[in-house]
Amino acid sequence: MSAPAPVAVVGVHGHGASHVRAVEALAARGLARLCAVVDPRRPDDAPAPWFPTLGDLLSATQPDVRPEVVVLSTPIPTHLPLARAAMEAGLDVLLEKPTAASLSEHTAIVETAERTGRLCQVGFQSFGSHALDAVTELVADGEIGEVVGLGAVGTWVRTAGYWGRAPWAGRRRLDGRDVVDGVVTNPLAHAIATMLRVGGARTSADVAHVVVDLHRANPIEADDTSSVRVVAADGTRYGAGLTLCAPERTPARVLVLGTDGEIALEYEHDRVTLRTPRLQVEKTYGRTPLLEDLLATRADPARRLACDVRDTGAFMRVLEAVRTAPAPRAVPAACVTWHGEGDDRRPVVDDVARWCEAAARSARTFAELGVPWAR
Known part of the structure; x- marks a missing residue:
């Protein structure tokens, strides 16, 4: 067996703590070794040698702290410089989503990966789900007839505390740099x-056109309730209705709509439901964690990364449309009901779950649907 890969985690507070636990779980299986943690704020009881910056780690002379892989769980505007520095230092990268703050920054990360020959996996965990292949097979087998469109429905809840968790939370720009932290591009x-x-839309070239309709009920810069239409280069239509202002959180779903039925993928739970006039079948699948997938790809060059940075180009076309769109429109106060107090305070937008479902199924924006608070 080969020696466990030395892995460093950059950004260990908040969501970064889950990456530390993931490395430790792989270490227990002999697949990885947590060689260092990097964060401007030193963690209590650091589980490995601590460095304040990636540059400090890369310039360290101790052989035991030198990583071969880095996990970057840092603010969105830092993704390009940190990923570039890591790959140019000869390291493979697991980069937290979203890939970058703009399409041009994504292009620069792809260029660096191709120039250096390093692996760059992006942290869309759902791409490691075996349910995705199952959906592809159901479509290929004609279980729902001809595909007429795809949709995404997300009706989640976020409180004031969520928007106050970091200086960049809910911002479109901060200190002159793009952040683009809204419902479509982050949660x-x-x-x-x-x-x-x-x-099947992976690269930027796979997308022909994007329309976004951005709204906000919270006192933030970014969007918290939005609809999206994407038309792919092959003519496939995609619609999405997404909100963080729902009455209650429900599982996010990807819909594949056909002439003879539909498939619903609850990607958080790897659950696939097939519905046709003849039957309804539900099955839950496993998934391969993205760091484990990255380590396996390092060992087998013929293997393809589950979420190669190149395969996030289509998503980045949507992010770019959000980034360059006018500021989100405030939902009229008469259409918002507030619940809770303090950090638990949160808005609920009128009938928002129904309208998100309609946007996903029709590939029409809220405005096109005539939603009262979107006119």
Whole structure:
């Protein structure tokens, strides 16, 4: 057996802590070794040698702390410089989603991966789900007839505390740099990315046209309730209705709509439901964690990464449309009901779950559907 791969985690507070646990789980199986953690704020009881910056780690002379793989779980505007520095230092990268803050930055990361020959996996965890292949097979077998479109529905809940978790949360720009932290591009980015992946749209060239309709009920810069239409280069139509202002959180779904039925993929739970006039079948699948997939691909060059940075180009076309769109429109106060107090305070937009479903199934925006708060 080969020696466990030395892995460093950059950004270990918040979501980064889950990456530390993931490395430790792989270490227990002899597949990885947590060689260092990097964060400007030193963690309590650091599980490995600590460095304040990636540059400090890369310039360290101790052989035991030198990584071969880095996990980057850092603010969106740092993704390009950190991924570029890591790959140019000869390291393979697991980069947290969204890939970058703009399409041009995504292009630069792809260029760096191709120039250096390093692997760059993006953290859309759903891409490691075996359910995606199952959906592809059901479509190929003609179980729902001809595909007429795909959709994504996300009706989630976020409180004031969520928007106050970091200076960049809910911002479109910060300190002169793009952030693009809204419902489409961060919390429900998986819905968009998975929908496009299931439909076969991977690269930027696979997307012909994107329309976004952005709204906000919270006092933030970015969107918290939005609809999206994507038309692929092959003519496939995709629609999405996404909100963080629902009455309650429900599982996010990707829909494949056919002439003789539909498939629903609850990507958070790897659950696939096939519905046709003849039957309804539900099955739950396993998934391969993306860091494990990256390590396996390092060992087998013939293997393809589950979420290669190149395969996030289609998603980045949607992010770019959000980035360059006018600022989100405020949902009229009469259409919003507020619940809770303090950090638990949250808005609920009128009939938002119904309209998100309609946007996903019709590939029409809220405005096109005549939603009262979107006119």
